[in-house]
Amino acid sequence: MNLLIKNGRVIDPVGKLDGIMDVLVEKGKIRRLGKGLKPENHNVIEARGKVVVPGLIDMHTHLREPGREDEETILSGSEAAARGGFSSVCVMPNTSPVIDKEGIVEFIFSRSRQAGLVNVYSVGAVTVGQNGTQLAEIGELKKAGVIALSDDGNPVKNSYLMRRALEYSRMFDLPIISHCEDSDLAADGVMNEGYVSTLLGLRGISSLAEESMVSRDISLAGLTNGRVHIAHLSCAGSVSLIKQAKKNGIRVTAETAPHYFTLTDEEVRTFDTNYKMNPPLRTQKDIEAIKKGLADGTIDVIASDHAPHSEQEKDVEFDNAPFGITGLETSLGLALQELVEEKVLTINQLVEKMSVNPARILGLNKGSLALGCDADITIIDLEREWIVRQEDFKSKSKNSPFIGRKLKGMAVLTISRGKIVYESMA
Amino acid sequence: MNRKTKARIMDASAIDRVITRIAHEVLEKNRQTKDLCVVGIRKGGACLAERLAKKISEIDGGEIPLGILDITLYRDDLTAIAEQPVVHKTEIGFDIRDKKVILVDDVLFTGRTIRCALDQLIDFGRPKNIQLAILIDRGHRELPIRADYVGKNVPTSVVETIEVRLKELDEVDEVIIMEGEK
Amino acid sequence: MTVWKRKDLLGLETLDAEEIKLIIDTAESFKEISTREIKKVPTLRGRTIVNLFFEPSTRTRTSFELAAKRLSADTVSISASTSSVLKGETLKDTARNIEAMKIDMIIMRHPCSGAPDMLAKTISSSVVNAGDGAHEHPTQGLLDLFTIREKKGKIEGLKVAIVGDILHSRVARSDIWGLKKLGAEVILCGPPTLMPPEIEKMGVRVSYDLREVMKEVDVVNLLRVQLEREKRNLFPSLREYAVLFGLNKDVLKGAKKDLVIMHPGPINRGIELSPDLADGPCSVILDQVTNGIAVRMAVLFLLLGGHTS
Numbered sequence: 001m002n003l004l005i006k007n008g009r010v011i012d013p014v015g016k017l018d019g020i021m022d023v024l025v026e027k028g029k030i031r032r033l034g035k036g037l038k039p040e041n042h043n044v045i046e047a048r049g050k051v052v053v054p055g056l057i058d059m060h061t062h063l064r065e066p067g068r069e070d071e072e073t074i075l076s077g078s079e080a081a082a083r084g085g086f087s088s089v090c091v092m093p094n095t096s097p098v099i100d101k102e103g104i105v106e107f108i109f110s111r112s113r114q115a116g117l118v119n120v121y122s123v124g125a126v127t128v129g130q131n132g133t134q135l136a137e138i139g140e141l142k143k144a145g146v147i148a149l150s151d152d153g154n155p156v157k158n159s160y161l162m163r164r165a166l167e168y169s170r171m172f173d174l175p176i177i178s179h180c181e182d183s184d185l186a187a188d189g190v191m192n193e194g195y196v197s198t199l200l201g202l203r204g205i206s207s208l209a210e211e212s213m214v215s216r217d218i219s220l221a222g223l224t225n226g227r228v229h230i231a232h233l234s235c236a237g238s239v240s241l242i243k244q245a246k247k248n249g250i251r252v253t254a255e256t257a258p259h260y261f262t263l264t265d266e267e268v269r270t271f272d273t274n275y276k277m278n279p280p281l282r283t284q285k286d287i288e289a290i291k292k293g294l295a296d297g298t299i300d301v302i303a304s305d306h307a308p309h310s311e312q313e314k315d316v317e318f319d320n321a322p323f324g325i326t327g328l329e330t331s332l333g334l335a336l337q338e339l340v341e342e343k344v345l346t347i348n349q350l351v352e353k354m355s356v357n358p359a360r361i362l363g364l365n366k367g368s369l370a371l372g373c374d375a376d377i378t379i380i381d382l383e384r385e386w387i388v389r390q391e392d393f394k395s396k397s398k399n400s401p402f403i404g405r406k407l408k409g410m411a412v413l414t415i416s417r418g419k420i421v422y423e424s425m426a
Numbered sequence: 427m428n429r430k431t432k433a434r435i436m437d438a439s440a441i442d443r444v445i446t447r448i449a450h451e452v453l454e455k456n457r458q459t460k461d462l463c464v465v466g467i468r469k470g471g472a473c474l475a476e477r478l479a480k481k482i483s484e485i486d487g488g489e490i491p492l493g494i495l496d497i498t499l500y501r502d503d504l505t506a507i508a509e510q511p512v513v514h515k516t517e518i519g520f521d522i523r524d525k526k527v528i529l530v531d532d533v534l535f536t537g538r539t540i541r542c543a544l545d546q547l548i549d550f551g552r553p554k555n556i557q558l559a560i561l562i563d564r565g566h567r568e569l570p571i572r573a574d575y576v577g578k579n580v581p582t583s584v585v586e587t588i589e590v591r592l593k594e595l596d597e598v599d600e601v602i603i604m605e606g607e608k
Numbered sequence: 609m610t611v612w613k614r615k616d617l618l619g620l621e622t623l624d625a626e627e628i629k630l631i632i633d634t635a636e637s638f639k640e641i642s643t644r645e646i647k648k649v650p651t652l653r654g655r656t657i658v659n660l661f662f663e664p665s666t667r668t669r670t671s672f673e674l675a676a677k678r679l680s681a682d683t684v685s686i687s688a689s690t691s692s693v694l695k696g697e698t699l700k701d702t703a704r705n706i707e708a709m710k711i712d713m714i715i716m717r718h719p720c721s722g723a724p725d726m727l728a729k730t731i732s733s734s735v736v737n738a739g740d741g742a743h744e745h746p747t748q749g750l751l752d753l754f755t756i757r758e759k760k761g762k763i764e765g766l767k768v769a770i771v772g773d774i775l776h777s778r779v780a781r782s783d784i785w786g787l788k789k790l791g792a793e794v795i796l797c798g799p800p801t802l803m804p805p806e807i808e809k810m811g812v813r814v815s816y817d818l819r820e821v822m823k824e825v826d827v828v829n830l831l832r833v834q835l836e837r838e839k840r841n842l843f844p845s846l847r848e849y850a851v852l853f854g855l856n857k858d859v860l861k862g863a864k865k866d867l868v869i870m871h872p873g874p875i876n877r878g879i880e881l882s883p884d885l886a887d888g889p890c891s892v893i894l895d896q897v898t899n900g901i902a903v904r905m906a907v908l909f910l911l912l913g914g915h916t917s
Binding site for chain 3: 496498499500501512513514515516517545546548549550551
């Protein structure tokens with residue numbers, strides 16, 4: 001399908017483009033950029049008043065297939081991603097079975113081809129079965145196509161093993177995405193440790209549980225010259241550690257998720273399990289630090305940490321509920337509302353956090369609208385106001401704390417490799 | 427509230443005369459104050475009970491044990507009334523077993539309050555008998571209950587109410603008939 | 609005049625001082641009933657109350673059960689071992705099933721903080737929290753307030769120490785809310801490992817020196833120390849705990865003569881409290897148990913009596 005996107009404000013931070021122009025897409029690639037392009041056999045998309053950006057990439061997604069297809073599948077997750085403006089997602093390997101073998105990576109890709117919507121990339125496990133004792137066959141995983149390694153859901157607790165993983169993965173230039181949590185310090189906690197946990201009598205997870213692990217991983221990355229990417233950063237201490245590490249030239253990158261710059265642990269007072277995630281919601285002070293870290297470039301990426309859970313699993317006592325919330329369909333809206341509308345980031349910077357930087361970290365030929373790039377494009381209406389509604393979710397799971405929230409700005413068209421995978425231009 | 431005073435039917439001296447008369451009647455019927463006790467129903471009945479007990483001992487010389495009942499917990503309309511009743515203490519500091527109990531209330535109307543009080547009294551022990559003393563009997567009984575001692579019979583219509591005001595609670599002794607919706 | 613308007617009693621945090629006073633005042637009227645020959649009034653005749661206990665508890669459950677029975681309510685007790693929770697049924701399903709049997713109230717004890725809040729949102733019957741995790745134990749808090757007022761004649765202006773494992777104690781949290789709302793000063797005493805973070809924000813003082821604390825307080829409430837805390841290295845040994853935070857005659861030197869000693873029970877004699885003090889003239893521990901029934905009767909009455917449901 002050949003497309004001509006007319007009159008949109010085209011933003012491509014890589015090519016330092018920001019202006020009204022047309023984008024011509026042929027055979028799944030960006031063919032031409034310019035003013036007054038004429039359609040031949042192209043479908044014309046009128047994008048006047050809207051923003052045309054490189055397709056968004058969610059580098060931290062849980063799609064639950066294989067294993068928990070009742071909560072999400074690669075198909076339903078792809079639909080949710082497309083609706084959220086993502087033309088690519090990277091799935092985490094904590095499925096059942098774990099993505100620690102070539103065959104399972106191939107299974108993911110084959111399901112993704114059947115879905116035929118967004119690009120689905122796979123992260124491979126660092127250790128066999130993510131059990132933290134034996135390195136997975138990283139070379140084989142690389143050959144099968146994984147773009148990063150992670151034991152996400154769990155930290156690589158053993159520092160020796162983490163060191164070896166960072167060293168070994170260097171020869172494949174694969175980043176290790178680290179779930180930073182010292183589980184001894186976290187001590188079976190279920191929410192942030194602080195005044196609110198004291199009042200509620202819920203077991204707290206100190207920020208230190210994250211910071212001490214961030215600190216360790218930074219040191220190990222420095223020692224090994226490996227690449228570490230800190231997942232779902234939640235607290236002020238982690239921001240300053242990473243800022244310092246970057247100054248010291250250590251190869252560390254970092255991401256946060258929208259709930260960490262929108263919600264605090266005060267929300268847990270309702271005992272609503274949709275406010276239970278790991279790491280936990282922190283405090284206003286942490287929100288401020290994260291926003292600052294996003295603005296000054298310490299935090300490279302905003303990722304959804306989309307974690308679908310079935311209603312019966314989430315609708316239980318706070319202690320007994322699993323961690324995590326869905327995010328694919330709310331991430332862009334929350335980022336636009338809380339960061340762009342509130343002037344923390346420009347729309348150009350937001351595109352860096354949600355497309356350019358993920359592509360760079362993962363080594364994808366994406367994140368740009370330069371000629372010859374994959375035609376992954378997201379069209380955003382910055383003015384469109386909408387309300388997050390449970391019945392609108394494409395995701396199979398509805399565990400979102402943002403239901404009922406009013407947001408300004410949303411994706412109205414998502415193109416993946418030249419194909420329209422979601423549209424709501426009206 | 428849309429009520430107005432219809433008539434003042436008793437004043438302080440009338441009330442006092444009635445209590446004196448009832449004291450004599452009680453003594454006439456029971457002969458001696460031994461085994462006798464007086465129990466009033468909160469709030470009006472409690473004040474009257476105290477006056478009656480005092481009057482009886484003035485006449486007879488003996489000390490009369492005095493108790494107070496709060497019948498809230500025995501009401502049969504707890505689930506139906508919109509306003510939440512305030513529970514006060516029941517104070518019966520003596521054993522009522524084998525006693526002759528003079529139960530005192532200000533107005534006898536449907537008889538339901540007396541039913542509650544009887545139930546409650548019997549939960550404190552088995553008295554020898556219970557006699558009922560009432561300042562005003564206004565009729566309209568809904569239960570087979572009658573008073574042994576009546577201060578004044580006042581035939582009323584249902585839309586009327588009787589208000590007994592006592593010095594201990596209202597700074598004046600009088601009985602008023604009120605008219606109109608409550 | 610304050611009127612009770614709530615469907616549930618979930619904690620003291622959400623109550624205002626007037627509501628707390630209403631419960632205590634009402635309890636005062638109820639105390640006499642338990643001294644009668646026939647310890648029963650017909651007030652809640654025909655009402656059904658379910659005790660749903662997910663943790664073992666003899667004392668609280670018995671107290672609630674007696675309170676209900678003395679008000680003539682019908683009671684059913686379900687403990688975790690007999691409930692279908694073991695068959696994998698969720699709390700919400702259990703609650704909906706119980707409610708379908710047309711009951712009027714569920715009294716619940718649960719190991720998870722917030723479980724009663726969840727229950728209260730799920731069912732339209734009344735819910736009384738009989739202790740949830742380390743969150744709240746409102747009726748214990750209320751009976752402590754009732755007992756202090758009974759012994760001291762007031763609560764405002766008193767200095768009250770709560771000693772021991774504040775971190776895991778729902779009693780401590782309910783006590784702190786109640787005491788602060790009624791104008792008492794609260795001092796917490798225990799090892800730093802058993803103090804929850806930022807507890808001072810509740811308006812309390814923290815001390816690690818029991819002897820010093822005992823010199824200034826009017827009331828001391830000792831919390832039960834759980835034997836398993838030793839294993840989690842929250843303190844080195846029970847022996848050392850008893851030396852530092854156990855109350856005995858020696859520690860009481862310099863304490864006020866009319867000191868009131870409280871304990872929510874069951875007591876570890878010789879650990880948090882020496883036996884001579886537990887049974888001595890300052891101890892009001894058994895009064896707490898007696899008052900517990902009156903307070904719970906008041907709670908059941910206010911929640912179920914006197915308004916159309």
